[in-house]
């Protein structure tokens with residue numbers, strides 16, 4: 001299993017799609033799969049049932065993927081220790097984007113429930129998560145100023 005991890009806006013979905021083509025493996029976008037199963041957008045899920053409910057769905061889905069795939073995870077999947085342990089059984093690729101890159105990519109984003117409000121609060125979330133992504137990663141790929149093709153080639157060369 002190949003898990004792409006990284007902060008919101010780091011490009012996990014785009015890269016996972018292309019990587020799955022290269023490797024001829026199925027591609028799973030966890031957020032999309034959760035939305036399909038729960039029949040509602042993630043933002044509604046957060047609003048109606050809260051983050052804890054979403055995290056339960058996320059862990060459940062993570063553990064239910066049994067076909068070898070390229071998995072684009074949600075940015076917060078690394079928060080639970082049980083998920084960390086589970087991810088470690090596959091190949092974990094961290095797409096590391098700088099804070100400035102994240103901000104410029106998400107500046108007009110309206111959909112993500114945790115990308116709201118004060119920039120300082122969001123930067124605090126980023127700062128807490130960064131060392132977790134790094135410690136879990138088998139590969140760390142710096143993505144700033146690189147095309148998706150360059151990023152995919154880099155991952156492929158290191159698999």
Ligand code: S3P
Pocket residue numbers: 006007008009012031042073074075076077112113114
């Ligand atoms: C989250 C990231 C989102 C989504 C949810 C929570 C997070 O996924 O899972 O909104 O905690 O960082 P992306 O990383 O695909 O935006």
